Amino acid sequence: MSSWGKWWYIRRGTMALILALFLLPAWGRWSLLQGNYSASTLLGIIPMADPLAAAQAFLATGGLGQKALIGAAVVTVFYLLAGGRAFCGWVCPLGALMDLAHWLSGMLAIRKPFAGFPSVTRWYLLASMIIAPAISGVALYELYNPISIFHRTLLFYGAGIGMGSAMLVAVMFLYELALARAGWCKTLCPLGAFYILLGRVSPMRVEASTSAPAELARLMGETCPEPGAIAGVLGREPFNGECTLCGACVDKSGGAARFKWKLTHS
Amino acid sequence: MEAVKGESGKPEGPSASRREFFARGLGALAGGVALAAVSSGAERRAFAQRPPGALPEKLFISRCVKCGQCGRACPYKAIQMSEPGSGVAPGTPYIMARSIPCYMCQDIPCVPPCPSGALDPTLTDISKARMGLAALTGRETCIALQGLRCEACYTACPIMDKAITLETRVNERTGRHVVFEPVVHSDACTGCGKCEHACILDQTAIRVMSIATVKGELGAHYRFGWMEQGL
Numbered sequence: 001m002s003s004w005g006k007w008w009y010i011r012r013g014t015m016a017l018i019l020a021l022f023l024l025p026a027w028g029r030w031s032l033l034q035g036n037y038s039a040s041t042l043l044g045i046i047p048m049a050d051p052l053a054a055a056q057a058f059l060a061t062g063g064l065g066q067k068a069l070i071g072a073a074v075v076t077v078f079y080l081l082a083g084g085r086a087f088c089g090w091v092c093p094l095g096a097l098m099d100l101a102h103w104l105s106g107m108l109a110i111r112k113p114f115a116g117f118p119s120v121t122r123w124y125l126l127a128s129m130i131i132a133p134a135i136s137g138v139a140l141y142e143l144y145n146p147i148s149i150f151h152r153t154l155l156f157y158g159a160g161i162g163m164g165s166a167m168l169v170a171v172m173f174l175y176e177l178a179l180a181r182a183g184w185c186k187t188l189c190p191l192g193a194f195y196i197l198l199g200r201v202s203p204m205r206v207e208a209s210t211s212a213p214a215e216l217a218r219l220m221g222e223t224c225p226e227p228g229a230i231a232g233v234l235g236r237e238p239f240n241g242e243c244t245l246c247g248a249c250v251d252k253s254g255g256a257a258r259f260k261w262k263l264t265h266s
Numbered sequence: 267m268e269a270v271k272g273e274s275g276k277p278e279g280p281s282a283s284r285r286e287f288f289a290r291g292l293g294a295l296a297g298g299v300a301l302a303a304v305s306s307g308a309e310r311r312a313f314a315q316r317p318p319g320a321l322p323e324k325l326f327i328s329r330c331v332k333c334g335q336c337g338r339a340c341p342y343k344a345i346q347m348s349e350p351g352s353g354v355a356p357g358t359p360y361i362m363a364r365s366i367p368c369y370m371c372q373d374i375p376c377v378p379p380c381p382s383g384a385l386d387p388t389l390t391d392i393s394k395a396r397m398g399l400a401a402l403t404g405r406e407t408c409i410a411l412q413g414l415r416c417e418a419c420y421t422a423c424p425i426m427d428k429a430i431t432l433e434t435r436v437n438e439r440t441g442r443h444v445v446f447e448p449v450v451h452s453d454a455c456t457g458c459g460k461c462e463h464a465c466i467l468d469q470t471a472i473r474v475m476s477i478a479t480v481k482g483e484l485g486a487h488y489r490f491g492w493m494e495q496g497l
Contacts, residue, residue, distance in 0.1 A: 025338050026338070031338070034335055034338055034379065035333040035334060035335045035338070035379075035381075036332075036333050036334055038331045038332050038333045038357075039331045039333035039335070039381045039382065040333060040335070041335065041379065041381070047381055049331060049333075049381060050331070053331045053332070054331060054382075056328070057328060057329050057330070057331050057382055057384075060328035060329070061325055061328050061329040063329070063383065064329070064382055064383060065380065065381050065382045065383030065384075065387070066383075067380075067381035067382075068331055068381040068382040068383070071381055133328065137324075137328065138324075138327070138328050139327075139328040142328075142331070142332065142357070143327070143332075143350075143355055143356045143357060144350065144356060148332060148357060149350065149356070149357075152332070152334070152347060152349075152357055155334070156334055156337070156347045159334070159337060159343070159346055159347060160337075160346025160347040160348055160349065160352075160360075161347055161349050162349060164349045164350050164351045164352065165349045165350065168350060
């Protein structure tokens with residue numbers, strides 16, 4: 001599934017760089033990027049916040065600090081411009097871990113017994129995590145959000161975070177490695193679902209020329225890690241936002257597909 | 267990654283029919299109500315000492331976006347992030363005073379980085395912080411109460427002679443010595459936990475707990491005439 005072309009290296013490099021920037025303050029080095037993927041401060045001034053985490057806190061408590069509000073707007077606008085699920089492909093370290101699990105299960109030829117939840121599940125989860133805090137006044141999901149738990153384990157291990165979180169991460173990894181063919185990112189992740197929505201209206205997309213020969217299109221479809229995305233990229237179906245802009249098909253396409261930023265996509 | 271496409275059920279996105287749309291909405295609503303029912307019962311019982319300026323516990327848990335910036339700002343690494351199963355709401359910052367208490371920095375570096383307002387940005391005077399309230403719970407183990415000289419908690423207290431005072435009385439056992447009893451005063455105690463940290467016992471005899479737990483609450487119908495007269 002994964003092609004190790006140019007874009008793969010650029011994409012993983014970007015992800016590693018962001019992770020390193022987050023980790024530096026933990027090692028007592030420069031705090032260019034302080035916080036974690038839920039909320040952070042870039043260069044000491046620019047606030048960033050996970051729009052869903054911010055929304056839950058706001059809906060549950062009827063208020064939110066200015067920095068979190070601005071931060072959520074900053075992140076939303078950024079991914080509106082950069083392509084919604086670019087977060088999944090380029091930034092989210094849980095996505096990378098899940099990719100690793102899939103790659104490993106392929107290498108080890110593991111037969112997974114479970115097809116995975118239907119991919120509409122993420123929409124139920126997204127809707128519930130907006131509705132529930134508003135009704136109950138408790139942002140429950142954010143306490144057990146697997147993405148947040150993984151990010152905390154990466155960035156705050158030793159600072160209160162320990163084996164308990166690591167075990168949860170291991171469970172997620174095993175789910176992807178040996179149980180579900182379509183795992184967390186493809187069927188369950190509500191944050192991914194939110195970014196799908198942004199991706200649908202984003203000017204940034206991967207587009208392939210509609211005249212791509214069938215053989216090439218098949219090759220691109222095989223390399224695409226998001227089964228629901230490639231038809232939209234090839235222009236055979238309406239673009240559905242599930243593309244993570246990973247660029248795997250761009251690497252394989254020999255120029256037929258490329259990243260394209262334009263305000264109106266055909 | 268072979269084709270998983272068919273399994274997800276095709277009708278998704280803008281092409282979904284109206285009936286599916288409503289079914290989906292009902293499902294989401296049901297999920298939301300279920301999650302709400304679970305979460306309203308998710309109030310914590312145990313006490314967690316929060317960083318300075320923290321909102322009331324229930325509000326704090328939901329307002330906090332669990333980013334850890336308060337903890338990174340703490341020069342003493344007193345603020346930790348909790349993990350699932352620890353008894354403290356996962357991801358929220360807390361202080362284990364017995365290990366590292368709050369040192370009550372004058373500039374309160376942990377509060378300004380908080381993006382959500384879970385730590386109240388209007389807190390600028392650290393002596394106004396109320397992270398909890400210390401209580402001498404180990405009255406049978408506190409060596410000062412047994413008539414020995416200790417004063418470890420008293421001397422550790424950053425608000426000396428206001429938050430903890432030493433009350434003296436005759437040692438009834440010997441009849442010629444003095445017992446120095448450390449007494450905590452809620453009008454000055456910030457709940458920083460330095461007393462809890464300083465206690466020389468194997469298990470601390472003085473510890474920070476929630477203000478409501480320590481203080482209790484007087485019924486509104488009680489009238490203290492001498493207070494009303496300002497005596």
